[in-house]
Amino acid sequence: MxxxxxxxxxxxxxxxxxxxxxxxxxxxxxxxxxxxxxxxxxxxxxxEQVTQALTERVAHGVYGYSFTPDSYYDAFFNWEEQRHGLTLKKDWIRFGTGVVNSLYALVNAYTQPGDGVLILTPVYYPFFNAVQDNHRQLVTSELRNDHGSYSIDFDDVEAKIKANEVRLFIQCSPHNPVGHVWTEAEETKLLALCEQYHVLVVSDEIHQDLEIDPENHPFISALTVANQRFADNVIVLNSPSKTFNVACLLNSHVIIPNATLRQRYDDYSQMTNQTETNILGQTAGEAAYKYGxxxxxxxxxxxxxxxxxxxxxxxxxxxxxxxxxxxxxxxxxxxxxxxxxxxxxxxxxxxxxxxxxxxxxxxxxxxxxxxxxxxxxxxxxxxxxxxxxxxxxxxxxx
Ligand SMILES: Cc1ncc(COP(=O)(O)O)c(C=O)c1O
The missing domain is CATH 3.90.1150.10 (Aspartate Aminotransferase, domain 1)
Structure with missing residues (x-):
């Protein structure tokens, strides 16, 4: 068209x-x-296929308790594999009602009040809130800005991690608001630093599909960086919401490859957040991944x-x-x-x-x-x- x-x-x-x-x-x-x-x-x-799928679901008229069908996982996994070379497994996936909500949950599940949580600024402002509303210590490292081209000050990141006993790093990839897509070299260096200092990485990849110049700046998930070397220390958050304009259908993913981290997340969720699947969000997401x-x-x-x-x-x-x-x-x-x-x-x-x-x-x-x-x-x-x-x-x- x-x-x-x-x-x-x-x-x-x-x-x-x-x-x-x-x-x-x-x-x-x-x-x-x-x-x-x-x-x-x-x-x-x-x-239009998403509207059609939602229309059919709505026409049925019942929205009782439901579960996530295999067809949802298939559509989501195919999408990730084909667009980003990211291979996922069903037992790694947990569902959320939005990435910001999950950020709050992860801060609580993996850190204690007073712990340092690192973010690279300028950054999407709910990152600040997720740390400060939960009474963790906000640790910021300012990105370098070379006439609109942004990069990480690795020395500053390392110094801040050491000085503040940082436990968690929340990264934005691609980075809102500066529009930078982290390269594999940048990601490798950053994730290696986090590994060295035992800092857990939460990678907010909600903008993963919005690649403006994929030939020169392809998105790479923190889970696939360096042949998945860091996957045991990374939790990825993503969602069909930015990609397909379905934010208010409240369906997002928490991806946790490491079994111990997953157990901790499940224990925390058990106490605080026994979210059911959102039928309309998943109906839309599945159709979008299949046909969008x-x-x-x-x-x-x-x-x-x-x-x-x-x-x-x-x-x-x-x-x-x-x-x-x-x-x-x-x-x-x-x-x-x-x-x-x-x-x-x-x-x-x-x-x-x-x-x-x-x-x-x-x-x-x-x-x-x-x-x-x-x-x-x-x-x-x-x-x-x-x-x-x-x-x-x-x-x-x-
Ligand atoms: C980096 C980033 N994370 C999360 C969100 C919001 O996600 P959600 O609506 O799923 O909470 C946005 C929305 O602008 C965003 O830019």
């Missing part, structure tokens, strides 16, 4: 659907008329084109804005400090440009002056947003 036809078929207006992104603008930003470029979900309907590949490829093309439009226009009209190199995720990270003083970012982006975005300081106290824009949307919104930024900068610098 050509892109225009795809957009015509799948793009939709989400106003008045209880959409957090669109219908909570007034509550969150004090202005209901902004272009919503914040929350990480999409303005695209799910693949072409749909996803079209979505990725739209994100690439949106990113291309944004970078080209900004290079022409606002060349000092630094746009991070988008390798993975559909979230673009802009440093607008060359034009706008950090304390005026909100006034500029929200009040002048009319955009609801995620602000840099949500991801790191050091990143006021950065903004994150969601590109998994109808190009008309991206075009409008970019035009607004260029026009308002023009007015500012006149």
């Amino acid at each position: 050509d892109q225009a036809a795809f957009i015509e078929k799948y793009a939709t207006n989400r106003l008045n659907t209880n959409s957090l992104k669109w219908d909570a603008l007034d509550e969150r930003y004090g202005n209901k008329d902004l272009i919503a470029m914040w929350v990480a979900d999409m303005e695209f309907k799910v693949p 590949a072409e749909w996803l490829d079209q979505i990725l093309e739209i994100v690439r084109d949106n990113y291309h439009y944004l970078t080209t226009e900004l290079a022409a009209h606002a060349p000092k804005i630094v746009v991070a190199d988008l390798q993975g995720t559909y979230l673009t990270w802009l440093d607008i400090r060359p034009y706008v003083k950090p304390e005026y970012t909100r006034e500029f982006i929200q009040d002048k440009c009319g955009l609801a975005v995620d602000f840099g300081e949500w991801f790191s106290a050091n990143d006021k002056g950065f903004v994150r824009l969601n590109l998994a949307t109808d190009p008309k919104y991206v075009h409008q947003a970019v035009q607004n930024i260029c026009r308002c900068l023009d007015e500012l610098t006149k």
Whole structure:
């Protein structure tokens, strides 16, 4: 299907659907008329086969207790094998109602209050909450930012692990908000450090399928790095939710290859969280893994084109804005400090440009002056947003 036809078929207006992104603008930003470029979900309907599978399930009319069928595991495992070369086993898998929920559970299951938990900042802000709400010691290592190209300061990571008795490292792979896809070399070095200092790794791989340039920046799961050398020290969290725009169907995976770690997770879950499977989430997930590949490829093309439009226009009209190199995720990270003083970012982006975005300081106290824009949307919104930024900068610098 050509892109225009795809957009015509799948793009939709989400106003008045209880959409957090669109219908909570007034509550969150004090202005209901902004272009919503914040929350990480999409303005695209799910693949039609997913709607069909859900429709059939709903038509049956019963949502009583159920179990996860083998067909779900088959579809999920085939997807992981084919797209990422990741071979999974049924007994490694536990289900959750969302990756953030599972992050909270894992912090509790594997650490004690006061233990150090490491994160690499700037990062998806619920990582901070999962550590701090549970009264663990938040340990941060700031990524190096070389003009929008991000890398890990390994010396700092090692020093922080040693100084703070870190027990757990929560990584974001690919990394939200900077859009970096960790290379095998980076992952190997990082996971080896964690192994050396007995730091358990939780790898949030919810953005695994959102590969923007897979030839040059292929996603590699922490479970497959270095021929699975670290699999016994890694727990992976993933979900069909970002990939297929089904976040509110509350179905996610906790993948634990190591039997001892799995036992600990089960013991913890037994006390706190005896989650049943979510029938609609699993119906959608299975259909998406089985039939959603072409749909996803079209979505990725739209994100690439949106990113291309944004970078080209900004290079022409606002060349000092630094746009991070988008390798993975559909979230673009802009440093607008060359034009706008950090304390005026909100006034500029929200009040002048009319955009609801995620602000840099949500991801790191050091990143006021950065903004994150969601590109998994109808190009008309991206075009409008970019035009607004260029026009308002023009007015500012006149
Ligand atoms: C890195 C990361 N993890 C988790 C989530 C949210 O996952 P869930 O809705 O399954 O809790 C997001 C959503 O933006 C995310 O970017």
